[in-house]
Amino acid sequence: MRKRPKFLTQDKTIISQKVKEAFSSVLPITLIVLLLCVTFTPLDSGLFLSFIVGAFFVILGMGLFTLGADTAMTPIGEYVGGSVMRTKKLWIIIPVCFIVGVLITVSEPDLQVLASQLTKTMNAWTLIIAVGVGVGVFLVIAFLRIVFKIRLSYLLLIMYVAVFALSFFVPDIFVPLAFDSGGVTTGPMSVPFIIAIGTGVASMRSDNASETDGFGLTALCSIGPILSVMILGIIFKPETIDTTAETLISIENSRDLMYLFGTNIPHYLKEVAIALLPIVAFFFIFRIFGAKLSKKNVNRILIGVLYTYVGLVLFLTGVNVGFLPVGTTIGQSLGSLPYNWIVIPIGMIIGYYVVAAEPAVHVLTKQVFELTAGAIPKKALRFSLMIGVSVSVGLAMLRILFDIPIMYFLIPGYLTAIVLTFVVPEMFTAIAFDSGGVASGAMTASFLMPLALGICSTVGANVATQGFGVVAMVAMTPLITIQFLGLIFKIKSRKLETKNNSPTIEEIIE
Amino acid sequence: MKGLKYLITITKREYSEDYIAFFRNHGVKTVLSQLCNGTATESTLSLLGLEKTEKVMFNTIIPEDEVAPLIKGFLTEMDISSAGNGIAVFLPIDSIGGASSLKTFIGEKTIEKKENDMNLNESKNVLIITIVNKGNTDLVMNAARGAGAGGGTVVRGKGTGAELAKFFGVSISEEKEMIYIVSRRDARDGIMKAIMENAGAHTDAHGVIFSLPIDTVVGLKLFENVD
Numbered sequence: 001m002r003k004r005p006k007f008l009t010q011d012k013t014i015i016s017q018k019v020k021e022a023f024s025s026v027l028p029i030t031l032i033v034l035l036l037c038v039t040f041t042p043l044d045s046g047l048f049l050s051f052i053v054g055a056f057f058v059i060l061g062m063g064l065f066t067l068g069a070d071t072a073m074t075p076i077g078e079y080v081g082g083s084v085m086r087t088k089k090l091w092i093i094i095p096v097c098f099i100v101g102v103l104i105t106v107s108e109p110d111l112q113v114l115a116s117q118l119t120k121t122m123n124a125w126t127l128i129i130a131v132g133v134g135v136g137v138f139l140v141i142a143f144l145r146i147v148f149k150i151r152l153s154y155l156l157l158i159m160y161v162a163v164f165a166l167s168f169f170v171p172d173i174f175v176p177l178a179f180d181s182g183g184v185t186t187g188p189m190s191v192p193f194i195i196a197i198g199t200g201v202a203s204m205r206s207d208n209a210s211e212t213d214g215f216g217l218t219a220l221c222s223i224g225p226i227l228s229v230m231i232l233g234i235i236f237k238p239e240t241i242d243t244t245a246e247t248l249i250s251i252e253n254s255r256d257l258m259y260l261f262g263t264n265i266p267h268y269l270k271e272v273a274i275a276l277l278p279i280v281a282f283f284f285i286f287r288i289f290g291a292k293l294s295k296k297n298v299n300r301i302l303i304g305v306l307y308t309y310v311g312l313v314l315f316l317t318g319v320n321v322g323f324l325p326v327g328t329t330i331g332q333s334l335g336s337l338p339y340n341w342i343v344i345p346i347g348m349i350i351g352y353y354v355v356a357a358e359p360a361v362h363v364l365t366k367q368v369f370e371l372t373a374g375a376i377p378k379k380a381l382r383f384s385l386m387i388g389v390s391v392s393v394g395l396a397m398l399r400i401l402f403d404i405p406i407m408y409f410l411i412p413g414y415l416t417a418i419v420l421t422f423v424v425p426e427m428f429t430a431i432a433f434d435s436g437g438v439a440s441g442a443m444t445a446s447f448l449m450p451l452a453l454g455i456c457s458t459v460g461a462n463v464a465t466q467g468f469g470v471v472a473m474v475a476m477t478p479l480i481t482i483q484f485l486g487l488i489f490k491i492k493s494r495k496l497e498t499k500n501n502s503p504t505i506e507e508i509i510e
Numbered sequence: 511m512k513g514l515k516y517l518i519t520i521t522k523r524e525y526s527e528d529y530i531a532f533f534r535n536h537g538v539k540t541v542l543s544q545l546c547n548g549t550a551t552e553s554t555l556s557l558l559g560l561e562k563t564e565k566v567m568f569n570t571i572i573p574e575d576e577v578a579p580l581i582k583g584f585l586t587e588m589d590i591s592s593a594g595n596g597i598a599v600f601l602p603i604d605s606i607g608g609a610s611s612l613k614t615f616i617g618e619k620t621i622e623k624k625e626n627d628m629n630l631n632e633s634k635n636v637l638i639i640t641i642v643n644k645g646n647t648d649l650v651m652n653a654a655r656g657a658g659a660g661g662g663t664v665v666r667g668k669g670t671g672a673e674l675a676k677f678f679g680v681s682i683s684e685e686k687e688m689i690y691i692v693s694r695r696d697a698r699d700g701i702m703k704a705i706m707e708n709a710g711a712h713t714d715a716h717g718v719i720f721s722l723p724i725d726t727v728v729g730l731k732l733f734e735n736v737d
Contacts, residue, residue: 013555014562017524071559082685088677147678206670206683292714293645296557304559373545374526374566506608 014067021362022063028353030055033326036346041333046251047325050260054322057261057314058357064311066362069192072304074363076283077196079293082204083286084143084197097143101136101221103278104194109271109316110187110445122236130232131185134224139194142220146201146213152430153421159223160414166230167407173464174233176406179472180449182226183440186218188312189275191438192363194218199367212427214371219433222475264321265313272312280305315359319446327447331454343397343455351393351474352386354447360438361385368431380485381431388481389439392473396452399469400461406469410476417479420487428486435478440471448474513574513621514603515725518637520546520663520690521596523564525588529596532588533570536580539617542569549651549662549689565663571603571615581728590729597729599637599692601722633723636698637690640705641667644685646715653708654691657700663690692727 033051037043043051084096105111106128115124145155167175186194194217202214251257283301287293293301334343355361365378395409421429448470456467521529526543533541548563550556556563572580577600584590584598606612638659640650647664654662669684676682693701702719709715 013560015560017562067559085677085680086682088675088682147680149678149680203666204668204682204685205680206668207681294648296648297645300557300559303557307559370545374543506610508608509606509612510604 018063018067021066022059025356025362026055026059026062029350029357032349032353033330036330040337040342040346041330043326043329046253046256047329049254050251050257051322051326053257053261054318054326057318057322061311061313061315061318062357062359062362064307065188065315065359066311068304068306068308068311069359069363070304070366072301072308073192073279074196074199074367075297075301075304076279077193078200078203080282080286081197081200083200083289085146085201086204090147093143093147094140097140098136100197100278100282101139101224102132103282104190104275105135105185105225106132107275107278108185108187108190109268109275110184110442112271122232122238127229127232130228131181131225134226134228135185135190135221136224138220138224139217142217143201145216145220149209152212152216152219152426152433153418155220156421156429156433157418159220159227160418163223163226163230164411164414166227166234170230170233171237172405173462174230174238176465176467176469176472178226178229178233179406179410179475180468180470181229182222182224183437183471183475184445185225186222186437186440187445188315188359188442189272189279190221191218191360191441193279194221195360195364195367195434195438199371202371211371212430215368215427215430215434217434218437219430222433222437261317261321264317268313268316268320272309272316275312276305276309312359316442316446319442323443323447324450327450328454331451331456332458335455335458340455340459341401343401344394347397347451348390348394350451351448352390354393354443355385355389355439355474356382358439358441358443360441361435364431364435364438372427376431376489381435381482384481384485385435385439385478388435388477388479389474391481392477393448393470395477396448396470396473397455399473400452400455400466401459403461403466405465406472409473413476413480417476417483420480420483424483424486425490428483428489432479432482432486435482436475439478440475444471444474514606514615515572515574515577516601516603517568517570517572517580517598518601518690519568519570519584519596519598520565521568521588521590522562522594523566525596526566529566529568529588532583533568536576536583537617538570538572538576538580540570540615543567544569544665546663546665549647549664567663567665573616573619573621575621577726581726584728595729597692597727599635599724600726601637601724633725634695635692635724635727636695636721637692637724638698638702638705638719638721640689640691640709640717640719641669642687642689642709642715642717644687646709646717647687647689649715650689650705650709650717653704654701657704658697659691659693659701661691664688665690692724 037048037051080100084093087093111128111131112124115127141155144150145152167178170178195215198214198217202210205213251260287298334340334346361382365381368376368381369378398404399406399409417432449467452470453463453467455461456463461467519529523545530541530543544567546565546567548565550561550563555561580598588595590596590598606615638654642650644666647662651659651662665688667686667688669686670681691701698721702721705717705719709717711718
């Protein structure tokens, strides 16, 4: 007889499930880094300790964040998306989408980091506003696409042709950064929210495109920032990008460690609060003219907001205090090895596991699972993402070592992705282009990027042209791997279809 | 339609794959799975968003001679009678749309048509289905619990009505929730009346409600004790 499923645990809560999920997604990358620390890249014990503590923060933060995403972020997003569409008035949809897009982007913590790298050439707020407007405009485009039933492939084709055409007028050092900004600005707060807006719209439609159209919002929203930053590059013609890495604080003892985390937490408390504020505000504004919600539901959502807040603060503190300096240090030591080609395989392994620790990935895989009623399993999607990111980090490392311009990868990559959009089912196109923004989140920005910058600094590569661009690569490869998954899906489901061609009308059997 | 049964199985979502394997082992041809949620029971846990409510519903059509082996399997292999593990209800089927549909459901098997099919009024249990506007499940469940119902299962759906509201290319439907409650026949009237009173058509919930006869039910400890 088949073995009995494990029914022993009659746990009524989801706590153990969430903890397990968070553990299994963060543990692999932690173990790999630990392994590197005892082999190729010895770390000083203070840094090592802060990494361990950081990993704990990340695990705890991840668990709380995904819980909060389920109970607050997703319901709010769905609520906002559904309410906007239900108004059935373009003069409401357009300005509301624009404002939602601008505000969630402007409050995204990752954008502040990007802006700080350009303070020498332009005012930080110029960049922030420009990127916000970029996302706002594209969120409007994404909604109008749904309303007027424009195929996503055509829009993506037009937009990416525009992006690449524009890139020829942009100073070379600015191109990698522009592509990075597309991935970075769609960060841990805005991505789950935008995805949920999409599902909210999908849940109130009854036509056959409703599931497909549930995705694709993030895909279009990632293009906005690329275009905005490129236009800024053309206007300001920057000659340098500030790439000075933050000086590492040495940790002598346990008190220093405590001090380091203690001084960083308030910073993230403030940042995450700013990021969450507009979302909570939208929720209350929409309650005025949206569908009625019971008091219990509202309370549950507010408690969920609290989980999201605490979770994201812990996650960002852990990543930035624990992971970022370790990324830089490992990068530097790997780059200085005589056999530094080893960064390619190591990068690929790190890339493979790091994407699982990206909070937004959990939100996407879950939404896909629910919207397709389980037809696309979480595992398949996650595996495609992991392969994708693994390849992209490998290529990024190759680029650093051999000084290859980023366009040599981006042009063929996006060309393949766009061609695939006309072959695979539209649903996979939408999910694939959404994952681009999803995969390149907080983990990529504060671990993969420092790793690449660290390697750059020791192998003597140009940081602006070679070091940046990691995020862009991470945002690109899932477009291909997930559409491949769609291709496999299409071929397999075609095989399963047994056609019954007999036109005879059968009798009803009673 | 004698000789065929409609089997609805509801269980925790994490057991999905175990159940799919279980159905495959028992030769069930077509399994349609659908995501659903259990209704909250503990108010504090549910308020904190910590209660595990994700469930999955399997819809299958099986020949009548498979009922007994399946029930045995549910009880021994899947341990369905332990609290919270799930519930399986067998419902009668009226007719089937042609031989090819039948083949899809049960394969090459032939079905025996027994004449001693039970009278519908004799069924001891009923499946009460309530359709309300989204967000009113708690209202329905509170009313139902007050009248002695155990738990329920919610499936999200879309109401399309007779006329579709259109906005350019987008057809806009109402979001609905379907609540499945299994109850004893003698408790049926109380539960249905309570729901009609609190969430019926005259309320904002716009509830519509009906019940189906159940042949057999396994799982849900409540019923084991009563029989």
